[in-house]
Amino acid sequence: MKLNLLHTSDWHLGIELKDFDRTLEHRMFLTWLHGALAEHAIDVVLITGDVFDHGQPSAEALRLWFGFLVAATRDHPHLQVVVIAGNHDSPQRLTMADPLLAALGRIHVVGAWHDDLQPLPLYERSGAVAGWLGPVPYLRSAELAGADPLGKVRAIYATMAQRLAAVTREGQAQVLTGHCFVQTATLSPNSERNTIVGTLEAWPVDVFPAVQYVALGHLHRAQTVRAAQVVRYAGSPLPLAFDERNYAHQAVVVQLNGAEQAQMQTVTVPRAIGILCIPDSGEFAPWPLVQVELAKLPLATGDRTLWPLLEVRVSADGAPLHLRQEVEALLADRAVRMISLRHHAEGAGDIGDGALETLEELGPLEVVRRMYAATPGSELADAQEATVHTLIDLAQRLQMGQLEDVRQEREAWLAARKMELQVLAAAGE
């Protein structure tokens, strides 16, 4: 029994690039995706997390999301849509429209992990069950709390694999999902570094039992982590940072055929708006060289809302006093929109390989590590690092608008501590 599944991930609806609104690019992606569903005869769309950039998505982001779901299910009555929450999504918010989505039919949204999560049947066009999907969402620090977080991850995937085995009949395929950082996966330096702190969240690929396809989200660069019994990141459909501009953003069309190895085809998402960096190397270049590169940009013409977005990086030596005005004057008649101008400031060249590192680029854990490293005789112990990691996770999720979730987790944690104390007190009597 054959089934065509389209795997996509990390849309981050509502995200901005240096304060630049990406709604137009997301709208064009969703229009493209809608067309791809017909072109590749898709039976199931699988979205592996970070649908939204923020736990409390803007009205515009929600409009894009619901607009896509309504159009996709209306124009493809057999289509199934399966969504798992990523670390940026609030599980509560992502699932709050469940009654409405149920009315649209064949839309499954999985928010937080819970012990009763069951495999979902995947239907081929005739209505027969062609496979089963074990939906594992992003596993939050509260779900993995304790002495052996990786052991809990393994237990969760083993449980889901058992449940898959219990329902799978001959000729049916098995699919698992995850929103996580798997070891050996390649990072995108700027937009993901803040979400991956330390090695605590980096799992070995063998946490995933052997199934026909493991669909992953979290990393923005599409990549295969394990070729046999495919484990694959679909990557984000658009570049979410300047350093993500030089690779093809894509969706993965997976053909499942029972227990046979899944056939995979990557489909490039057309880039609606170009992303440029001057110099293209991404280094900080001397001002004369930057001037030459700026002068090569095409002259202004056509629809301004489709002009490429530009970041300019200038090194310290010989940069003019009024750098911004000089750059803007050179760009006045060019078909680009500069949304970021970075100047490698003097006196900061001794950090790293010469490029100025910002706190944002380093990420909070690295800042704490360096603070400890800078104090003679002190080093960040593993237990302390775990605590810092938990605090950063909570702070990031508060920042992403997941107030309700964090409050609930905190209450659950307090209740658990209270129970532990009661057990200890009872044992002492």
Ligand SMILES: [Mn+2]
């Ligand atoms: Mn993520």
